[in-house]
Every structure is written in structure tokens, then in C-alpha cells.
Amino acid sequence: MWQRSSLLLTLLFASVYHSDAWIYTISDTYVGQNFLETFQHIAIPDPTHGRTNYVDQLTAQYENLTFVDADSLILQTDFTNVVDPNSPGRNSVRIQSLKAYTTHAAIFDVRHIPEGCGTWPAIWETGPNWPSTGEVDIGHIKQSTLSSPSKSLVSMIFSHFSLIITTTTTYRLEGANNQSPSQSTLHTSPGCSMPPLGQADRTQSGRITQDTSSTDSFGREFNANGGGWYALERTPDDIRIWFWSRPDPSTPTAISSEAFTIDTSLWGTPIAHFPASISCDLNEHFGPNNIIIDIALCGDLASATFTDAGCGTDCATFVDQNPTAFIDAYFDIASIRVFEP
Numbered sequence: 001m002w003q004r005s006s007l008l009l010t011l012l013f014a015s016v017y018h019s020d021a022w023i024y025t026i027s028d029t030y031v032g033q034n035f036l037e038t039f040q041h042i043a044i045p046d047p048t049h050g051r052t053n054y055v056d057q058l059t060a061q062y063e064n065l066t067f068v069d070a071d072s073l074i075l076q077t078d079f080t081n082v083v084d085p086n087s088p089g090r091n092s093v094r095i096q097s098l099k100a101y102t103t104h105a106a107i108f109d110v111r112h113i114p115e116g117c118g119t120w121p122a123i124w125e126t127g128p129n130w131p132s133t134g135e136v137d138i139g140h141i142k143q144s145t146l147s148s149p150s151k152s153l154v155s156m157i158f159s160h161f162s163l164i165i166t167t168t169t170t171y172r173l174e175g176a177n178n179q180s181p182s183q184s185t186l187h188t189s190p191g192c193s194m195p196p197l198g199q200a201d202r203t204q205s206g207r208i209t210q211d212t213s214s215t216d217s218f219g220r221e222f223n224a225n226g227g228g229w230y231a232l233e234r235t236p237d238d239i240r241i242w243f244w245s246r247p248d249p250s251t252p253t254a255i256s257s258e259a260f261t262i263d264t265s266l267w268g269t270p271i272a273h274f275p276a277s278i279s280c281d282l283n284e285h286f287g288p289n290n291i292i293i294d295i296a297l298c299g300d301l302a303s304a305t306f307t308d309a310g311c312g313t314d315c316a317t318f319v320d321q322n323p324t325a326f327i328d329a330y331f332d333i334a335s336i337r338v339f340e341p
Ligand SMILES: *[C@@H]1O[C@H](CO)[C@@H](O)[C@H](O)[C@H]1NC(C)=O
Pocket: 064, 067, 074
């Protein structure tokens, strides 16, 4: 009897403790050629109402918008053609992993993210039934994130790149217009609100509605440094995001050495931390998610910030008429490694 309750107690402690120390082993390594078999191109009308024409895989490879070699995946927008304003927009790509994940950690080793006015690149995760009847709504929800706290959303903007969490199924890292706004913002809703920093074990280095000093996690500075690593951990208890610039000496060895086993408790303070709490049950709101990488043009976020970013007044005309402005609108992804418990 004593043994049994002690075991129970141990289990109880183990399950309480693991949210701070979770060991994972590698389950999928996405690199080079295998992206073509493990991700699908999603050729859908631009769900964010922009000037993006997402093409299928054949077209993307034929036009060299999707290119792989042994150790890189390049995804880029068309940068040679002037676009007819009556067409759906500039050719671009959106890819989605065939596999979906629940509890996992993912390391995105990224050498270059798309730069330039009108671009809205994103790396994100969302539910496997996408696109389904809810697809347009996801686009709408993303838009509403920025303006309407009454939607069931949590969004956090880290300067140029942002993490947006919907209380249904989505979170994403994204940025727009090569912009480096100096604010991080948190929008919460009654359905899923987050405790203030310092409470409920919520610690992160990104500030809320305060100036941030780090500019190396996005845009030109990110690329000039040779990129870096974004890492994401999702458990039933927390969603955390980390970032290390390529030359950052504090990059965990397991990340830079591509270890098969990782321990996220050794990764230090995340740039963002969304703990589950009585006001936001992550289990209830998050199902299995696929990884998505896309480059949107104009669209809700980029259009809304286009002028502030010093890009001009009309995002759509800019995108249609200036192909050479998109020469640097590409992702160069060294690898994505996904770990599960
Ligand atoms: C396709 O794109 C890659 C990556 O940018 C580049 O290295 C290669 O030369 C391009 N191929 C052609 C035929 O343009």
C-alpha cells in the first residue's frame, strides 16, 4: 500500500515536473530533397486578401520558386514578371507538412527569410483539416487578431516576427514589410487570456508593449547574420518560442550540433511563453497541427503596415509592378527537425 501511494506520488510529481524538463527524441528531419515528398504545395486563393497567387508544386519547381539541393530548401516569390492587376497576384508558394504533431518541439534552422516591402512571410502551424470549410475564417481570424481583441485570439508581435495564437488551432511566426517595429503586443480575449509576465510561471525575454532591443530575429539583420534557429515547444501545459541568431554563443549545443535528443529545460528563457491556465486550456484549443511555410504578398497584415514601414501608399500596385523588388523575397531553410517525447 505504501509502495503504491509512493509510486502514485512519484508519477504525480513526474507529471507536474515534466513541463519544465521535457526530453524529446527526433522523429522527423526535413532537409533538402525530402521536403518535396513530405510537404505539399497548397495552391489556394490568397486567404489573406492580398496579391499572392499560390502555385502548385509542378509550377513552383518549373518556375524555380521551389528549389531544393542536398542541404537547402529555397522558397521564393516570382521576381521576373510584371503582374496584371486583374490576375490573382504574384506567383508565390505555400507548403504544408503531411504529418501533424501534438506535443512536440521543432527546430527551424533558417538561413534567410524573405525581405522587402509587401512581403508577409510566415512559418506557422495549424490543424490538419485546413483548408476545409474553415479556411477563409482562419485568414479572417488572423486579420482580426491585430485589430479586434474580442476575437478568441492571443497574438504576440515580436518586432518584425510575431507569434499569433488562435484559441482554435493556429500559431505562427511571421513578419511583414521587412519592418522592425519596436513593440511587442499581446491581445487577449475572454476565451483564452494569458497571465501577466511574472505570474503563473510566465517568463519570457520578449516584452509586452514595451520596446525590444533585439533586432536580429527578423529581416535584414537576421539575414546579414546568416540567419539562426527558431525553436518551438508545445506541450499540454505550455507553448514556448526561442530564437538564437547564428553567431549567438548561447545557442544550445544540442541545437547547433543537430543532436537526436534534446532537453528544452536547458534552453534558457524563451522569447515567448504561453502557459496553459484556468483562463486558457491549451488542450482544449489545440489539436494536431501541420507545419506551414508561406510567403504572402500584401494581404491583411502587410497592407495594414505598408505605409508605416515606409513602403509607399499602395501595396498591390507595388507588388504588381516591381518584380525586382522581390529578388530577396525568399526563404532558405537548412532544415526543420521535429522531436517528440
Ligand atoms: C533556381 O534557384 C536556385 C536557388 O536560388 C538557384 O541556385 C538556381 O540557379 C536556380 N536555377 C535556375 C535554372 O535559375
